[in-house]
Amino acid sequence: MRKSELAAILIILISFVVGIYFYPKMPQEMASHWNSQGKVDGYTSKFWGLFLMPIISAGMFLLFVLIPRIDPLKENIKTFRKYFDWFIFLIFVFLFYLYVLTIVWNSGYKFDLVRFLAPAFGLLFYSAGVLVENAKRNWFIGIRTPWTLSNDVVWDKTHKLGGRLFKISAGISFLGIFFPDFAIYFVIIPVILFSIYLFAYSYLEYKKNNK
Numbered sequence: 263m264r265k266s267e268l269a270a271i272l273i274i275l276i277s278f279v280v281g282i283y284f285y286p287k288m289p290q291e292m293a294s295h296w297n298s299q300g301k302v303d304g305y306t307s308k309f310w311g312l313f314l315m316p317i318i319s320a321g322m323f324l325l326f327v328l329i330p331r332i333d334p335l336k337e338n339i340k341t342f343r344k345y346f347d348w349f350i351f352l353i354f355v356f357l358f359y360l361y362v363l364t365i366v367w368n369s370g371y372k373f374d375l376v377r378f379l380a381p382a383f384g385l386l387f388y389s390a391g392v393l394v395e396n397a398k399r400n401w402f403i404g405i406r407t408p409w410t411l412s413n414d415v416v417w418d419k420t421h422k423l424g425g426r427l428f429k430i431s432a433g434i435s436f437l438g439i440f441f442p443d444f445a446i447y448f449v450i451i452p453v454i455l456f457s458i459y460l461f462a463y464s465y466l467e468y469k470k471n472n473k
Contacts, residue, residue: 269354270323270350270354273357273358277316277358281316284312285309288308288311292311292364293364311368312365322354326353333402335398335401339398342396348389352385352389360379363379376446377445379438379449380436380448381435383438387428387432391426399414405421407420407460415471434448
């Protein structure tokens with residue numbers, strides 16, 4: 263078993279232990295959803311409030327373990343596997359961080375959750391940029407459009423550009439620390455705009471390459 267998989271299992275097990283420990287201490291209804299201004303607008307029972315995230319993490323772990331083994335182009339995944347492993351590890355760290363923030367908030371310590379998440383998204387986006395710019399063509403990981411999947415040159419060009427744009431998104435996300443009222447927009451809007459641009463870019467590069 264790979265080190266990233268062992269680390270993910272450890273984080274998931276710790277999540278379940280934390281949930282069991284805090285179960286008697288949590289209110290019957292836990293805050294579970296915050297709007298763009300950091301205000302609570304959704305609640306759930308304490309069972310789901312404490313165990314939904316560990317369950318989701320366990321399901322994601324199974325998916326991440328399966329992907330490199332079933333992809334028809336799994337030999338390509340081996341060439342950038344170290345970047346994929348690092349990204350997987352950071353995803354589970356991010357989920358655990360979000361889980362801890364939720365528990366702390368429901369323990370009575372009120373704070374701007376979105377502001378605390380902004381730098382975490384920044385780190386995750388930067389890691390995604392590193393992964394994307396090193397990814398080789400496969401069916402599950404990366405910027406998968408009909409044109410990147412059909413042509414290695416288009417794949418490589420789109421992913422080199424995508425890696426840079428994800429890193430730019432990471433930098434913009436960090437602005438949420440200083441402008442908490444707009445933190446959610448610094449996180450979401452650049453990613454949406456860059457994704458649309460990369461989709462169009464891959465199509466134009468494919469047309470250019472075919473000519």
